[in-house]
Amino acid sequence: MITPEDAIEAKAFIDLHRVSARQLIADEQFECMPLGKGCAISLPAAPAMGLNRILGLTTTEDLDHAYSWMVGRNGKRFLQLNDNTASGDVKTWLQSKALVAQQPGWAKLTRNAGAFAMAPSPDIRTRTVGRDEAEIFGTMMCRGFGFPDRLWSLWAAIVEQENWACFFALDRQEPVGTGAMYVSGEYAWLGGGTTLPAFRNRGVQKALIQARIDAGATRGVSTFVVETQAPSSHQLNVSYENLRKMG
DSSP states (O other): OOOHHHHHHHHHHHHHHHHSOHHHHHHHTOEEEEETTEEEEEOTTOOSGGGEEEESOOSHHHHHHHHHHHTTSOSOOEEOOOTTTOOHHHHHHHHHTTOOOOSSOEEEEEEETTSOOOOOOTTOEEEEOOGGGHHHHHHHHHHHHTOOGGGHHHHHTTTTOTTEEEEEEEETTEEEEEEEEEEETTEEEEEEEEEOGGGTTSSHHHHHHHHHHHHHHHTTOOEEEEEEEOOBTTBOOHHHHHHHHTO
């Protein structure tokens, strides 16, 4: 059985594909196959693991189906499993495919809406992104994640969509960071957190986290979910540390 924390992540990526421009889907071979409450998703031009993976699957039957689909795709290809909940059959299946573990792995973090709030930096404000700013938002996201600029419409597509909320962090009036949130019922998935290099280590990410938590709480969200690279003994992960500080 998939956990709600894993399900909300899969729902966000399924919906990202649903709202994407048909031209982008055709030109970039962007495909998504929902399976149960998970999915397999592939965007070959994207360098990030998030858009080239199988996620949220808990049975060997679904994994076989997704694996057969994914091996025919171009670009990077990953399988994401919840190590805490994977069954013995799934772990045996994994060994049979001789897949190589990607290190470091992902950490999934959650917090409830009633957890404490940190005071934002006085220099950083946040606001929602308007429809006429969708291209700016998409371009900033691409550059922050190292995507080709031509994929800007991928992220622009979620601006002002139902169930989505998009945010800018501002230095004076200039956007210097981005954040996105997908809401379904009492759960929200946080993603799309980027900061322009010149404005890092100034509280931008923390301000964007708080802005999304505040907005989600007004929509009745009780649990917020986010993924980031797991920490290791030899590599500091600033994103992970910021999220932990935010509860």
